[in-house]
């Protein structure tokens with residue numbers, strides 16, 4: 001149990017509760033993610049992957065069921081406590097709108113630390129520089145998002161997701177908008193971070209080639225984890 | 234990033250800088266509003282200050298006089314009036330009863346700045362064949378000149394008033410062909426005559442006053458007017474000129490005198506100023522409101538445009554409070570920066586008008602008064618307006634559902 005980063009127990013999610021359009025999108029999801037695991041989440045469009053990732057990322061609450069982050073039940077936490085926990089334990093990589101355009105690449109990587117500490121000290125800038133070097137973009141630190149390719153932006157986004165040294169990075173189709181070569185590069189970067197630093201990853205992808213390089217593949221179909229999926233890839 | 238600036242400040246400034254054109258337009262809008270307010274307020278303050286200065290250096294703030302002499306109706310018994318027609322008696326010139334006591338009483342009050350007993354009457358000024366009727370004010374120069382700044386109006390000679398001296402106006406000097414150092418015969422209506430030396434000529438900026446007003450020493454006037462030891466008025470100056478009316482009522486209540494403040498004697502002016510102030514306040518209010526709505530509109534649009542940024546910031550651990558403050562700050566900053574440009578523009582326009590607008594004789598139309606206070610107050614008010622206007626957009630940003638924001 002001690003090496004569990006995430007545990008979902010009988011998680012259900014309904015949208016539009018109480019309205020005629022009420023729909024249950026996730027049904028009784030049980031899922032355990034151990035420390036250092038790299039998990040691929042696959043499944044057809046509309047099957048509920050993003051919904052699941054939003055719940056895992058503590059951006060959304062389940063309609064029923066329990067979520068434990070490193071053994072702590074988040075169901076009883078208030079908004080402020082959840083925000084703090086999210087900032088410190090979970091990193092985010094999105095499919096679109098990768099960086100905040102008002103900031104340079106380096107500043108984007110600084111933002112999570114800046115929001116947490118309140119002031120941009122030299123330690124924050126130094127760590128952001130290190131992370132930029134780690135994703136191979138130290139030369140692009142001063143660039144704005146619009147002056148970088150999609151693959152470069154996504155690498156910066158990975159660096160930003162790692163800024164607070166999270167236990168888990170959740171990435172929703174991080175390579176969905178990238179060409180094959182860039183997609184491969186970004187994926188390999190995440191895999192490398194996972195191997196070197198032990199950060200757990202939960203990555204949604206439609207790319208079977210990439211998924212096969214993960215520790216496990218989970219398939220979501222119609223809001224349920226397909227029985228039998230989840231074995232070692 | 235400046236290491237001394239907090240997250241909220243850095244983010245707010247970046248968002249404003251990135252939204253260049255929006256920011257430029259709304260700052261211009263605020264600047265125009267603030268400029269109009271600054272220009273109007275400063276001009277109005279100038280005109281008012283000009284008038285008040287003119288009034289208060291040539292008139293006492295409060296003037297005490299003996300109470301009106303009234304005729305009491307004859308009564309034969311309680312409630313029965315013998316003669317129903319009451320004629321107002323002619324008002325003799327009489328002295329204020331026990332005036333030294335009143336003066337002591339006034340001087341003991343902390344808000345009183347100066348008290349000057351004077352005696353007024355009329356006389357004939359004669360020089361050679363020329364004679365003119367004049368009004369005489371007998372004054373103690375030390376205290377009187379604190380109230381009515383005769384020395385500031387002296388155009389020839391000096392404001393000296395020993396018992397043999399007289400100060401006359403420029404018009405009277407012309408009429409009598411007299412100048413500084415000449416002697417005049419002053420003959421009071423009741424008979425006695427004194428020979429006095431002209432020590433100074435003054436120009437009060439009013440032809441009638443320059444023709445009729447003369448100033449002599451209090452004692453000289455008392456003997457000339459046959460009222461040894463008496464005074465007809467006591468002039469008073471207090472610290473707060475706008476409290477003059479209230480103070481006058483207080484004095485009248487506790488002394489047997491008639492007290493009039495400059496506020497009642499210049500009632501017309503005050504009605505005009507009050508009307509101006511009311512319309513000025515209304516204009517400020519509406520300009521402030523339209524500025525506030527402008528800021529709110531721009532920020533609401535910005536919240537919608539930036540909803541993904543907000544979603545990402547929330548995902549990476551930024552609290553609702555931080556997002557709220559980022560947008561409040563944007564409102565405050567817009568207000569503040571707009572007020573700086575607006576103040577500069579308003580002041581510039583005022584300086585320009587001041588140099589262009591001249592009266593017929595080439596003198597200034599209004600005095601240029603640019604008080605630091607006005608600019609500080611404007612900046613503070615504009616900043617507060619911005620903060621307040623940002624409230625609704627900021628709340629909206631803070632309560633944005635990050636899931637919807639990121640998906641959308």
Ligand SMILES: Nc1ncnc2c1ncn2[C@@H]1O[C@H](COP(=O)(O)OP(=O)(O)O)[C@@H](O)[C@H]1O
Nearest residue numbers: 015016025043044045046047048049050051052
């Ligand atoms: N906010 C919402 N309100 C109503 N229905 C939603 C909402 N978000 C997602 N859904 C529905 O939930 C289902 C799962 O969506 P999603 O989790 O985005 O799937 P995936 O990411 O696997 O494509 C879809 O049918 C979608 O239409």
Ligand SMILES: [Mg+2]
Nearest residue numbers: 049050051172
């Ligand atoms: Mg999805």
